[in-house]
Amino acid sequence: MDEIVSLTKRRGFIYPTSDIYGGLANGYDYGPLGVELLRNIKELWWKRFIRTRKDMVGLDSQIILHPKTWEASGHVGSFADAVVEDMVTHKRYRADHLVEDWIKAHDEFKEMIVEELNIEELSAFIQKQKIVSPEGNPVSETKQFDLLMKTHLGSLTGEKDTVYMRGETAQGIFSNFKNVLDSTRVKLPFGIGQIGKSFRNEITLGQYVFRTFEFEQGEIEYFFDPEKENWEELMKGWKDAMWSFVVNDLGIDEKNLRWRRHTDTERSHYSKDTYDLDYHFPFGWKELWGVAYRTDYDLKQQMKFSGVDLRYTDPYTQKKFIPYVIEPAVGINRLLFMTLCDAYHVEKNRTVLTIKPSIAPYSVAVFPLVSNKPELVTLAEKVFDSLSATIHTYWDDRGNIGKRYKYQDEMGTPYCVTIDYESLETHTVTVRERDTMEQSGVKIENLEELISKNTQ
Ligand code: GAP
Numbered sequence: 001m002d003e004i005v006s007l008t009k010r011r012g013f014i015y016p017t018s019d020i021y022g023g024l025a026n027g028y029d030y031g032p033l034g035v036e037l038l039r040n041i042k043e044l045w046w047k048r049f050i051r052t053r054k055d056m057v058g059l060d061s062q063i064i065l066h067p068k069t070w071e072a073s074g075h076v077g078s079f080a081d082a083v084v085e086d087m088v089t090h091k092r093y094r095a096d097h098l099v100e101d102w103i104k105a106h107d108e109f110k111e112m113i114v115e116e117l118n119i120e121e122l123s124a125f126i127q128k129q130k131i132v133s134p135e136g137n138p139v140s141e142t143k144q145f146d147l148l149m150k151t152h153l154g155s156l157t158g159e160k161d162t163v164y165m166r167g168e169t170a171q172g173i174f175s176n177f178k179n180v181l182d183s184t185r186v187k188l189p190f191g192i193g194q195i196g197k198s199f200r201n202e203i204t205l206g207q208y209v210f211r212t213f214e215f216e217q218g219e220i221e222y223f224f225d226p227e228k229e230n231w232e233e234l235m236k237g238w239k240d241a242m243w244s245f246v247v248n249d250l251g252i253d254e255k256n257l258r259w260r261r262h263t264d265t266e267r268s269h270y271s272k273d274t275y276d277l278d279y280h281f282p283f284g285w286k287e288l289w290g291v292a293y294r295t296d297y298d299l300k301q302q303m304k305f306s307g308v309d310l311r312y313t314d315p316y317t318q319k320k321f322i323p324y325v326i327e328p329a330v331g332i333n334r335l336l337f338m339t340l341c342d343a344y345h346v347e348k349n350r351t352v353l354t355i356k357p358s359i360a361p362y363s364v365a366v367f368p369l370v371s372n373k374p375e376l377v378t379l380a381e382k383v384f385d386s387l388s389a390t391i392h393t394y395w396d397d398r399g400n401i402g403k404r405y406k407y408q409d410e411m412g413t414p415y416c417v418t419i420d421y422e423s424l425e426t427h428t429v430t431v432r433e434r435d436t437m438e439q440s441g442v443k444i445e446n447l448e449e450l451i452s453k454n455t456q
Helices: 002-010 032-051 068-073 095-104 119-128 170-175 177-183 231-249 297-306 332-343 374-388 401-411 421-426 444-455
Strands: 014-016 028-030 056-058 080-085 092-094 143-146 149-152 162-165 190-199 214-224 257-261 273-281 284-295 324-331 344-346 351-353 364-368 393-395 415-419 428-433 439-443
Touching: 002 014, 002 332, 002 344, 002 351, 028 032, 032 056, 032 190, 032 214, 032 231, 032 332, 068 170, 068 297, 080 095, 080 119, 092 095, 095 119, 170 177, 170 190, 170 214, 170 297, 214 231, 214 332, 231 257, 231 273, 231 284, 231 324, 257 284, 273 332, 284 297, 284 332, 324 332, 332 344, 351 401, 364 374, 364 401, 374 393, 374 415, 374 421, 374 444, 401 415, 415 444, 421 428, 428 444, 439 444
Parallel strands: 056 190, 364 393, 364 415
Antiparallel strands: 014 028, 080 092, 080 143, 149 162, 190 214, 214 324, 257 273, 273 284, 284 324, 344 351, 415 428, 428 439
């Protein structure tokens, strides 16, 4: 984990936010490489789940929605973690995480499933076992801690102006359901998807970009008529689509993936059934992507609180009803973090990120052999200009070729192209492939086809 964190900072994937002020608890910024990888992942998600499906449309709703949205959804009041406070340092910890860590050192409890404990049971267990904080101090009673972040609209502050930074992008989809019905030609079953930032007052941080206050979600609400569609079959279809995206589109090794079904106590208040697609992160198996059967809970609640009829009218039978919904919801930052972890390889003489070529931050790097020979630089610039019109191309004329290869390997760039003295005579360049490190001569006129064929 430390090596991955160090590489991602060293090469400009991820920086601690507000670094010059000593950082801000668990905030991260994405550097020149991170932003490219993030964009590639988002574009692929959008292509796979919105653009190439005739049963899906996209949306981009606000971060700040009408506060009633969150009362209706049940987030105000019940979107909370169980926390304890260290009685000496006053630091707060998630009660379930404290118990999980304690169990690791107490074999006799290793079969216990912490997710199954509710807040009272967690509290009783912590007291009975006299569990202390990571600093070794006694802890307070277990309390609820609201995850929704509050802010104020306008210049006056007061309860009247309190609004929330969205805790999930999903509610913007439910509150726009009628707009989409009225303005498009969709018919059930169909889904609405969006990518955007969400915010949560997380207690337990410190797992790098895995869990942050501010993060991006890619969420889909897939609406259907429960009398016509079998929700279990729809759920299976979405589970297959999620698995395929991770394995085939992002190139992740299947042995690092597994499905886990939520227990009855663990499931969110709105869900009848939930599965997590877990990835084996450096700190263990953790949720990457969830898929939940939310029934008609959200539309019913938004209809009740807004007073607006959110029912769907079947175009053939005129039957009016509230559609049911399956929700695949993923954190884009977790997809990126997983991609980096899975691609990280240390070999005898190098560190290399074997990111799938179609999502690598750059597809190719172009180098003149040396930077002080104008004729080499001019030809290399010509190659750069022609490739960069269609392919994301990096330019480097610093240091020697060995250093440049090392740098590109750590960036995950699938191809390096070197223009040398022979290139001036033969119009042939040296192409070096990232994973095999093999080098071959390629005619300049064939370069674009070769690289685009292998990086799309
Ligand atoms: N609309 C349902 C929902 O938001 P969730 O399981 O709370 O469900 C969905 O979140 C996904 O968002 C998670 O699977 C995870 O990938 C990501 N996510 C949730 N909290 C996060 C956080 N604090 N930091 C980064 N990603 C997070």
